[in-house]
Amino acid sequence: MKLETIKNAVLVWGIISHEHIACLKDEDALVIVPEQRPYCVGIHHNLPLLSSHYIPAVYCTDNMIGILFYTKKIKKTFLFCRKGSLRPEGMTGASYAALLSEIHRVPVCILAEGEYDLSGFDRDASTLAGHNFVVDERSKKYIIHSERETIGEEVPGSEV
Amino acid sequence: MDSPLLFPVSLTENTIQVLDETKIPYTCEYITVKTLDDALGVLGQMKTRSLGQVLLFFYCCVLFENSCASDEIAGKFQKTRPTFDFLFLNGLIKRYRASGAPLDKIVSGFITNFDRARKLRATTLAGLLPQEAHILTICNVNGELLYLAEALESSGKHVSYYVCETRPYLQGSRITFWELRKNNLSCYLLCDNQAALLMKKQKVNCVVVGADRATKTGDIINKTGTYALGCLARHFNIPFYALTQYPRDIDVNSIEIEERPPREVFSYIEKWSNGQDAVYPAFDVVPGRLITKSLELPMKQ
Structure with missing residues (x-):
């Protein structure tokens, strides 16, 4: 898909929940589905779920959402966060998505995330789909790991 | 190095x-x-x-x-x-x-001349960076980070690099991180989306990026993901430096942004792609207002 064909889109970040999929459908918009490294939740969960509900979606890598904001393609962001936490707690990259939305004055809607077992997922930034990109084993200790990010400061007044 | x-x-x-x-x-x-x-x-x-x-x-x-x-x-x-x-x-x-x-x-x-100029530029940039330089970078600038590390070391400063993996081709993971580690430099690898968290936690105190294009009004075009780093750096008040060459007197928005085939977005994860559609803008624009300083390559005429 070419950028110029995207006219009306919403961004999702986190694990889309079955209970809130209707919110996305109601938007009547193209859903931008970032990869969400290192787990690749975008391709493992979000895309198939949207597809099963016949919601139009397009994939991108995480670093591409900047240009989508810059070119004003995104009208709303849906952040799927952990239910019941004091401040919204999203998956890796939640601050990235939330801040870029706030900076571009794109409204952020926080919803409860879906249940998805990530325990068996690769959470190493130096590997992807079985490929290992850091061949020097001694360098493995220099990989940044993060799982959860609190995002209250990025989206003032937000709650799940 | x-x-x-x-x-x-x-x-x-x-x-x-x-x-x-x-x-x-x-x-x-x-x-x-x-x-x-x-x-x-x-x-x-x-x-x-x-x-x-x-x-x-x-x-x-x-x-x-x-x-x-x-x-x-x-x-x-x-x-x-x-x-x-x-x-x-x-x-x-x-x-x-x-x-x-x-x-x-x-x-x-x-x-x-080019090699001499990039060494000179590295020395200039080293002068601008703090005593403990924790540099966030993206993609790969063809060895100039090595020259920068040498220049920082010469001036008694310390450097750690934080390298964004740079999907989908992973130039950050595969090339920059490899190049820096091979030269025993302190460096860390992160997923592209972790940049905001690192800035929030004050793990990085400057951003250094290359530029495929530059304009005389200070805008640049670089690898996709650079614009997001510029926005975040501005938000956290972190200086953002761009390594540029031959700035042109043109409107940055008139430059064509290459869009590569969607299948390349699934590089390394083809087995999961299942024929899904994707967008792949290979570059993005960083407006001059987000750039603390552009360091033009000091080429002799």
Whole structure:
């Protein structure tokens, strides 16, 4: 898909929940589905779920959402966060998505995330789909790991 | 300090040798280019980029001087990678040729000058960075981070690099992180989306990026993901430095942003892609207002 064909889109970040999929459908918009490294939740969960509900979606890598904001393609962001936490707690990259939305004055809607077992997922930034990109084993200790990010400061007044 | 990325393309008698950057870190293999079609093939397949594509263009002009005008070569390169300004490089060649110098001498002079200039620029940038420089970067700037580390060390400063993996081709993971670790420099690898968290936690105190294009009003175009770093750096009040060359007097928004085939977004994860559609803008624009300082390459005329 070419950028110029995207006219009306919403961004999702986190694990889309079955209970809130209707919110996305109601938007009547193209859903931008970032990869969400290192787990690749975008391709493992979000895309198939949207597809099963016949919601139009397009994939991108995480670093591409900047240009989508810059070119004003995104009208709303849906952040799927952990239910019941004091401040919204999203998956890796939640601050990235939330801040870029706030900076571009794109409204952020926080919803409860879906249940998805990530325990068996690769959470190493130096590997992807079985490929290992850091061949020097001694360098493995220099990989940044993060799982959860609190995002209250990025989206003032937000709650799940 | 050394890296094959410092000069990833070379000319030997009747062939051009191109470092296959898509094979790093597994092997350092060179592709032999004998024809212009070979050159366009390696360019289009991202086997080389950044400085490599500049060298490839210059060497093609030398190697095919008698069979193909540089105008034609530049046109074909421009069509293959539309964001980079090969037509401008062609203009440089034509300007120097007007002086009557042989093309091979012009090109070798340019390369010597280029290397001297990037060392100088690294020294200038080192002077601007803090005593403990924790530098966030994206993609790969062909060894200039090594020169920067040397310059920082010479001035008694300490450096740690934080390298964004740079999906989908992973130039950050595969090339920059490898290049820095190979030279025993302190560096960390992160997913592209972790940049905001690192800034929030004050793990980084400056951002240094390359630029494929630059304008005289201070805007740049660089690898996709650079704009997000610029926005976040501004939000957290972190200085953002761009390494630029030959800024042009044009509107940045008039420059075509190359969009690559959607299947490439699924690089390395093809087995999961299931025929899904994707967008792949290969570059993005960073407005000058987000850039603390652009460091232009100090080339001798």
